Amino acid sequence: MFLPPKPIYPVDGIRTIEALVAPHAQPSLMERAGRVAAEEAVRLTQDRAGHVLIACGPGNNGGDGFVMARRLLQAGRNVTVAFADDAAKLPRDAAAAFAAWRAAGGETVSDFPAAPANGWALVVDALFGIGLRSPVTGRHAKWIDALNAQHAPRLAIDIPSGLDADTGRVLGTVFHATTTLTFLALKPGLLTHDGPDIAGVVNVHRLDVDPPNYLQPMGLQIQPGILRPFLRQRLQNTHKGCYGDVGIIGGARGMTGAALLAGRAALKLGCGRVLTGLVDAAAPAVDFTQPELMLQRPDDVIEHATVLALGPGLGDGEVAATLLERAIRQARPVILDADALNIVAASENLRSLVAAREAPTVMTPHPGEAGRLLRSNTAAVQSDRVASTLDIARTFNAVVVLKGSGSVIATPDGRWLINSTGHPGMASAGMGDVLTGLIASLVAQGWPAESGLIAAVHLHGAAADRLAREGIGPVGLTASEVAEASRGIFNAWTIQATKGL
Numbered sequence: 001m002f003l004p005p006k007p008i009y010p011v012d013g014i015r016t017i018e019a020l021v022a023p024h025a026q027p028s029l030m031e032r033a034g035r036v037a038a039e040e041a042v043r044l045t046q047d048r049a050g051h052v053l054i055a056c057g058p059g060n061n062g063g064d065g066f067v068m069a070r071r072l073l074q075a076g077r078n079v080t081v082a083f084a085d086d087a088a089k090l091p092r093d094a095a096a097a098f099a100a101w102r103a104a105g106g107e108t109v110s111d112f113p114a115a116p117a118n119g120w121a122l123v124v125d126a127l128f129g130i131g132l133r134s135p136v137t138g139r140h141a142k143w144i145d146a147l148n149a150q151h152a153p154r155l156a157i158d159i160p161s162g163l164d165a166d167t168g169r170v171l172g173t174v175f176h177a178t179t180t181l182t183f184l185a186l187k188p189g190l191l192t193h194d195g196p197d198i199a200g201v202v203n204v205h206r207l208d209v210d211p212p213n214y215l216q217p218m219g220l221q222i223q224p225g226i227l228r229p230f231l232r233q234r235l236q237n238t239h240k241g242c243y244g245d246v247g248i249i250g251g252a253r254g255m256t257g258a259a260l261l262a263g264r265a266a267l268k269l270g271c272g273r274v275l276t277g278l279v280d281a282a283a284p285a286v287d288f289t290q291p292e293l294m295l296q297r298p299d300d301v302i303e304h305a306t307v308l309a310l311g312p313g314l315g316d317g318e319v320a321a322t323l324l325e326r327a328i329r330q331a332r333p334v335i336l337d338a339d340a341l342n343i344v345a346a347s348e349n350l351r352s353l354v355a356a357r358e359a360p361t362v363m364t365p366h367p368g369e370a371g372r373l374l375r376s377n378t379a380a381v382q383s384d385r386v387a388s389t390l391d392i393a394r395t396f397n398a399v400v401v402l403k404g405s406g407s408v409i410a411t412p413d414g415r416w417l418i419n420s421t422g423h424p425g426m427a428s429a430g431m432g433d434v435l436t437g438l439i440a441s442l443v444a445q446g447w448p449a450e451s452g453l454i455a456a457v458h459l460h461g462a463a464a465d466r467l468a469r470e471g472i473g474p475v476g477l478t479a480s481e482v483a484e485a486s487r488g489i490f491n492a493w494t495i496q497a498t499k500g501l
């Protein structure tokens with residue numbers, strides 16, 4: 001249950017590990033990669049013992065394909081290898097793999113082959129791996145299109161050709177995998193931006209190497225094990241004053257719901273009290289659906305709460321900016337979301353005040369807000385989500401989550417993590433407000449800001465995943481339901497952690 005976080009390496013990290021391991025690797029890493037790829041092909045074609053098509057490219061990814069083909073042939077499977085690059089220019093290991101394939105009686109075809117009468121049992125993309133440098137064009141692009149058009153399971157070797165391993169950006173034409181077998185460790189591009197849509201099921205094979213023995217993980221994929229040390233059963237002899245007061249500042253006219261959602265989510269995750277300061281002077285004085293929320297004047301909330309979360313429905317008026325400045329000047333943990341981020345982004349004064357804070361700051365931008373914080377734009381942020389999140393974290397001396405598919409968390413000292421939970425049913429109004437409430441609640445209960453952020457992001461997605469499994473979503477999932485389900489999962493985790501499960 002409490003799996004440890006998984007290491008992630010961008011391409012330069014994988015290359016470093018490879019350079020340390022390869023000189024002593026016997027059998028070679030390519031032999032290992034091709035063997036496990038063949039085993040994966042057998043697993044994927046169990047019930048369809050037909051022809052396997054492997055498209056091989058000009059580098060070592062192609063070499064993996066040749067080894068895989070030889071292994072399958074030796075196991076008695078029908079294999080067609082399509083290869084139209086220059087065999088004389090293959091890198092050394094790939095050239096050896098090509099020669100071994102030929103020596104085993106294998107042949108290659110240089111035109112994209114027509115499918116057998118009963119179709120391919122599996123098509124395999126061994127065109128480009130982590131060595132892809134620029135958008136795929138020309139004949140390689142045509143082959144990728146042709147592979148995608150086959151009615152067969154599609155296996156990508158190491159990474160789908162056309163997917164940028166570092167960023168999850170599509171470079172030109174991309175292979176749409178149903179399964180990706182990636183080697184040594186996860187790469188960020190498989191986990192964020194377009195990666196999860198392109199890569200299908202991602203299986204990691206470490207090739208009998210333990211990458212962290214050679215290089216500290218450069219990033220981590222969040223798994224529940226990372227939270228375990230912080231999950232503690234409550235002592236009997238406690239009272240609500242032990243669990244902190246969350247203050248929510250937001251809810252301008254027409255957006256009261258955003259602040260109430262954040263407040264309710266904070267309550268459901270166990271903080272002692274939630275003080276909600278609604279900016280709209282005409283806002284209701286009580287939340288009749290959740291009367292536990294204390295609706296107070298925003299100034300009073302700033303005065304009394306132990307942790308302040310600003311932004312849900314805050315609006316961009318003068319009153320909002322004044323409240324924000326006052327809150328930022330408090331020596332207490334502050335969570336900045338939504339409109340609070342936009343106001344900070346646009347004000348030189350507030351930018352400096354946030355960066356100079358000594359108490360913890362958490363920022364929760366979606367890509368649009370991140371673009372404003374970085375004075376760039378959404379597309380630039382998305383083109384490298386890890387780098388963008390690190391940039392915001394450094395600039396504002398804050399722990400930051402860049403939300404969206406494969407949420408990225410970064411710290412000012414340059415560490416980063418990618419979340420593994422959540423689904424596109426969460427792309428609905430109010431989800432971000434609930435996340436803000438969850439973070440604030442954990443921080444109010446004494447979680448360090450970084451761990452509280454990591455836990456809340458993971459929990460938020462895990463709750464949505466559980467609901468989707470139960471048929472509540474993905475389509476039509478509401479933010480309130482996610483807040484409710486987060487409570488259940490958090491309690492289950494706490495019980496399991498304290499029982500040592």
Ligand SMILES: NC(=O)C1=CN([C@@H]2O[C@H](COP(=O)(O)OP(=O)(O)OC[C@H]3O[C@@H](n4cnc5c(N)ncnc54)[C@H](OP(=O)(O)O)[C@@H]3O)[C@@H](O)[C@H]2O)[C@@H](O)CC1
Nearest residue numbers: 018029030058059060061128129130131132133134135158
């Ligand atoms: N790391 C490991 O530990 C292990 C790595 N292994 C495997 O090696 C793979 C990495 O191999 P790799 O470095 O040879 O790169 P790869 O992806 O085959 O592509 C390079 C070739 O593509 C070409 N090329 C590039 N872009 C292009 C474009 N847009 N359009 C056209 N051509 C383009 C490029 O040409 P160049 O830029 O050199 O002119 C070069 O010829 C890795 O993903 C994994 O599968 C395993 O064997 C074992 C363990």
Ligand SMILES: Nc1ncnc2c1ncn2[C@@H]1O[C@H](COP(=O)(O)OP(=O)(O)O)[C@@H](O)[C@H]1O
Nearest residue numbers: 403404405422423424426427429430431432433
């Ligand atoms: N495709 C997706 N995959 C995973 N999580 C998603 C996806 N789309 C949205 N989410 C999550 O839903 C939440 C949406 O937040 P946000 O964009 O601030 O919405 P709002 O402002 O409407 O509350 C974030 O936590 C985000 O990570």
Ligand SMILES: [K+]
Nearest residue numbers: 125128157159
């Ligand atoms: K590939």
